[in-house]
Amino acid sequence: QIWLLARLPEQRILGDKIQDYICFTNTHDGTGAVRACMTSTRVVCANTLSIALNGADRMWSVRHTGNIQEKVQAAQETLRMATNYNLELDKFANEIVEKKFDEMDVKQIVFDELFPINENEMSNRKMTNEFANRQYFMSCYNASDIKKFQGTGWGIINAAADFVSHYTPARMTKTFEQNRFGSIINGNNILNDVYKIVTAA
Numbered sequence: 001q002i003w004l005l006a007r008l009p010e011q012r013i014l015g016d017k018i019q020d021y022i023c024f025t026n027t028h029d030g031t032g033a034v035r036a037c038m039t040s041t042r043v044v045c046a047n048t049l050s051i052a053l054n055g056a057d058r059m060w061s062v063r064h065t066g067n068i069q070e071k072v073q074a075a076q077e078t079l080r081m082a083t084n085y086n087l088e089l090d091k092f093a094n095e096i097v098e099k100k101f102d103e104m105d106v107k108q109i110v111f112d113e114l115f116p117i118n119e120n121e122m123s124n125r126k127m128t129n130e131f132a133n134r135q136y137f138m139s140c141y142n143a144s145d146i147k148k149f150q151g152t153g154w155g156i157i158n159a160a161a162d163f164v165s166h167y168t169p170a171r172m173t174k175t176f177e178q179n180r181f182g183s184i185i186n187g188n189n190i191l192n193d194v195y196k197i198v199t200a201a
Contacts, residue, residue, distance in 0.1 A: 001025055001026070001027050002025070002026055002027075002028070003023055003024065003025045003026075003185075004023070004024045005021050005022075005023050005024075006021060006022045006023075006024070007019070007020075007021055008020040008021060008022065008082060008086075010043075011086060011090070013089065013090050013093045014093050014094065014097060014149070014154065016042055016043070016044060017042075017043040017044065018040050018041070018042055018043065018049070018089075019040065019041045019043055020038065020039075020040045020041075020082070020086055021038070021039050021040070021041070022036050022037070022038060022039075022078065022082055023036070023037050023038075023039055023184075023185060024036050024062065025037075025185060033061045033062070034061065034062040034063075035059060035060070035061055035062065036059065036060055036061075036062050036078055036081070036082075037050075037058055037059040037060075037185055037186075038050075038058050038059075038081075038082055038085045038086075039184055039185075040086075040089065042158065042161065044145050045143070045145045045146075045158075045162060046165065047158060047161040047162045047165045047166075048161060048164070048165045048184055049089070049157075049158075049161050050183075050184050050185075050187055050188065050191065051089065051092075051157070051187075051191060051192070051195050052187050052192050052195065053085065053088045053089060053092055053195075054199070055088040055091070055092070056081075056084045056085040056087070056088035056089075057081060057084075057085065058085060058187065059185075059186075059187075060078075060081055062074055062078060093154055093157075096152070096153035096154050096157065096198055096199070097149060097152045097153065097154040097155075098152070098153075099152060099153035099198060099201060100151055100152060101151060101152065101153060101155075101156060101198070101201070102151065105201075106138075106141060106156060107138075109156065109194070109197055109198075110134055110137050110138060110141075111134055113193070113197060114133070114134075114137065114190060114193065114194070115130045115133045115134045115137070116130075117130050117131070133167075136163060136167055137159060137160070137163050140159040140160075140162035140163045141155065141156065141159035143159075143162060146158050146159060146162070153198035153199075153201070156194060156198050157191075157194060157195065157198060160190055160191045160194035160195075161191060163190065164183065164188040164190050164191050
């Protein structure tokens with residue numbers, strides 16, 4: 001599998017610089033279509049905001065054709081999809097920043113929904129890992145670059161983006177970097193779960 005990253009014009013969301021990219025992936029063995037996905041980076045902290053929004057596709061297939069006119073149409077459609085995603089991301093941020101969450105709300109999300117611990121069903125190693133996940137997520141939430149969004153849904157979203165962008169697991173595998181790249185392309189479960197939780201709240 002190969003990939004190509006296309007940099008789009010920078011935008012601002014709630015005063016922050018956001019650098020947007022379209023990532024194209026393809027295979028040369030005929031087993032997959034050309035895929036495009038949106039990924040945005042919050043410049044101040046290099047957090048990746050690869051959020052599966054309800055109002056816009058984050059990933060789509062791109063026609064691979066030899067016809068030049070169809071190539072132009074495919075490029076235009078890709079830019080249209082990218083623009084639509086960026087507009088929806090900005091709209092979502094402006095809506096979710098108005099949703100208020102106190103510290104107990106945040107801890108309930110982190111402790112009870114993202115990283116629950118059941119002493120009767122978990123091994124000591126699993127519980128230790130989950131305690132570490134809780135602690136690291138809360139340190140992300142309390143980071144200086146998120147201070148202005150603390151107490152809001154957008155603050156929790158950015159804490160989740162920080163967590164999935166930079167967290168190093170307790171056990172490093174040979175495929176760790178590939179798996180992290182895959183989660184950027186295909187979406188990260190934790191970030192998508194947080195999106196669903198704060199949206200439904």
